[in-house]
Amino acid sequence: MKQNLSLLGATGSIGLQTLDVARRLDLKVCALAANRNVSLLENQIREFKPQLVAVFDLDAAKKLRLAVADTPVRVVQGMEGLCEAASFAPADVVCNAVVGMVGLLPTLAAVRAGKDVALANKETLVAGGALVMAEAKARGVKILPVDSEHSAVFQCLQGCPEKKAVKRIILTASGGPCFGMTKEELAQVTPEQALKHPNWNMGSKVTIDSATLMNKGLEVMEACWLFGLPGEQVDVVVHRESIVHSMVEYQDHSVIAQLGVPDMRIPIQYALTWPQRMASSVEQLDLIKCGTLTFREPDMETFTCLRACRRALERGGLAPAAANGANEEAVRLFLEHRISLPRLGELVTQAMEHQPDVKQIASVDDILNADAAAREFVLRAAN
Template sequence: MMKTISLLGSTGSIGRQTLEVARMHGFSVCALAAHSNVALLEDQIREFGPALAAVFDADAARDLKLRVQDLSVRVVSGMEGLCEAAAMEKADIVLNSVVGMVGLLPTLTAVSAKKDVALANKETLVAGGALVMKAARENGVRILPVDSEHSAIFQCLQGCPDPSAVRRLILTASGGPFFGKSKEDLAHVTPEQALKHPNWSMGAKVTIDSATMMNKGLEIMEASWLFDLPVSQIDVVVHRESIVHSLVEYQDYSVLAQLGVPDMRIPIQYALTWPQRMPSPVKPLSLTEIGSLSFYPPDENAFPCLRLAKQAAELGGLVPAAANGANEEAVKLFLQHKIAFMQIPELVEEAIQRQAPELPQTSAQVLEADRKAREFVLKSI
C-alpha cells in the first residue's frame, strides 16, 4: 500500500511519530506543516522531500526559506499556508495533528477538497463537530480517528454492521499524574508536576489536559460526533496501565476492547492504512509481562473538568467551543505560572455559563465563541 500524506503538525509528538510510520512503510509526503520549529522541519523536508512546507509563524517561515533555498520545496505561512497544505492535490489523506483551535479551518479545507482526514486534533470536533461532520457527509470523505481511545472504538466497531447494536462506548483514562489526589491536594500543584505523565509522551497542552482530565471530557465530545452517539451513552473508566485503550459494550452486554502497548504509532498507522493492517514499528503486547489490569471510576469532584466538558456537550451549540477556548487559554496561563491548577476548571465553568447554546452555521461563529471565551479568561486574571 502506497499513500501520499499531507502532515499538519509535523514537528509535534504525533507528527514525528507519523513520520516514523511513513519511513517504515515508504509512504510519500507531499506537504509538511509546523508552527515555528524550523530546525526540525528543515530536517524533515530534507528527508521526505515535500513539495510544500507551511510554517504558521511568519518570521519562522522566512527563516525556513533561507534554510531550504537549495531545495525545490515551496514555503508558505500563516493560516492560509496551513490550509493550502491541507488541500494538496497529491494527498491521499491529510493527517491533522496541530494543537488547539487552529486545526479547525485546515480540517474543513481538507474535507472541502475531498480529502480523507486522519484526525489527531480533537478540538476540531469539540468546537466545530456539527460543521465538520456535515461537510464530511456532503463531500463523501472519512474522518478517521488518531487518538488512541477513538481508534480503539473505531477498531472495535469494525465487526458491527448494525449501529443500533451498540449500547455504550467506554473511554479509558490513565488518570494522569494526580490519580488518587483530592481537590485539596491539587490546590498547589505546579506545572512541572502536572507535566509528568505516567504512561504517555505528549505535548505540554495535552499533558495538562490529562492532568485535569479535561482531555477525557474533550474525547467524550469527539466520540459523540465520530460515532453519532449521545453523551449519555459514553462513559469513562480510569485504567492506570493504559493497555486497554477503550471498549464498546453491545446490547447483549458483550464488551469488545482494543489492547496494545501505550504507543501512538499504532493508532496513527491504523488511520493511515485502514482498512488494511500492516507490520508496526512498536513492540508486541505481552499480557504475562503486564500481569494485571486495574479499573476505577473517575473522581469528578477532584477533577471537575470532566463533569464540565460533559455539561458543555449536553448544552451543545457553541458552548463546547467556549469551553474549549477557555480551557486552552487557562492551560497556557497555568504553564506560565500565572494561575493555579484548580483555576482551570473555574474559568472553564464561567465560560460555559456565559455562552448561549446557539447552533453554529459557520466556522466564523465557532471561532468567535472561541475568541470571546479566551478574552474572558485573560480579563479574569
C-alpha cells in the same frame, strides 16, 4: 493504504511519530506544516523532500525559506498556508496533528478538497463537529481517528452489524500524573509535576489536559461526533495501566476491547493503512508482564474539567467551543505559573456557562467568535 501524505503538526509529538510510521511504510510525504521549529522542519524537508511546506509563524517562515533555498520546496505561511497544505492536490490523506483550535480551518479545507483526514486534532470536532461531519458526509470523505481511544472504538466497531447494536462506548483514561489527589493537593501541583505523564509521551498542552481530565472530556464530545452517539452512551473509566485503550459494549452486554502497549504509532498506522493491517515496529503486548488491569470511576468533583465538558455537551450549540477555548487559554496561564490546576477547572466551567445558548451554528465564524470570547473571559477572570 494511503500513498501520499500531507502532515500538519509535523514537529510535534504526534507529527514525529507519524513521520516514523511513514518512514517505515515508505509513504510519500508531499506536504508538511508546523508552527515555528525551523531547524527540525529543515531536517524533515531534506529527508522527506515534500513539495510544499507551511509555517504558521511568519518570522519562522522567512527563516525557513532562507535555510532551504537550495531545495525545490515551496514555503507558504500563516493560516492560509496551513489550509493550502491541508488541501494540497497530490495528497490522498491529510493527518491533522496540530494542537488546538488552529486545526479547525485546515480540517475543513481538507474535507472540502475531498481529502480523507486522519484526525489527531480533537478540537476540530469538539468545537466544529456539526460543520465538519456535515461537510464530510456531503463529500464522501472519511474521518479516521488517530487518538488512541477513538481508534480503539473504531477498531472495536469493525464487526458491528448495525448502529443500534451498540449500547455504549467506554473510553479509558490513564488518570494522568495527578490521579488520586484531593483538591488541596491539586492546588499545590506545579507545571513541571503535571507534565510528568506516567504512561504516554505527549506534548505539553495534551499532558496538562490529561492531568485535569479535560482531555477525556474533549474525547467524550469528539466520540459523539465520530460515532454518532449521544453523550449518555459514552462513559469514562480510569485505567491506570493504559493497556485497554477503549471498549464498546453491545446490546447483548458483550464488551469488545482493543488492547496494546501505550504507543501512538499503533493508532497512527491504523488510520493510514485502514482497512489493512501492516506489520509494526511497536513492542508486542505481553499480558503476563502487565499483570493486573484496573478500572475505576473518575473523580469529577475534584477534576471539574470533565464535568464541565459533560455540561457543555448537554448544552450543545457553542458551549463546547467555549469550553475548549477557555481551556486552551487557562492551560497557557497554568504553564506560566499564573493559576493553579483547580482554578483552571473553575475558569473552564465559568467561561462555558457564560456562553449564551445557540440552537444552531450558522458558520465557522460563530465557532471562532465563541472561542475568542471564552479566551477573553478567562483572561479577565484570572486577573
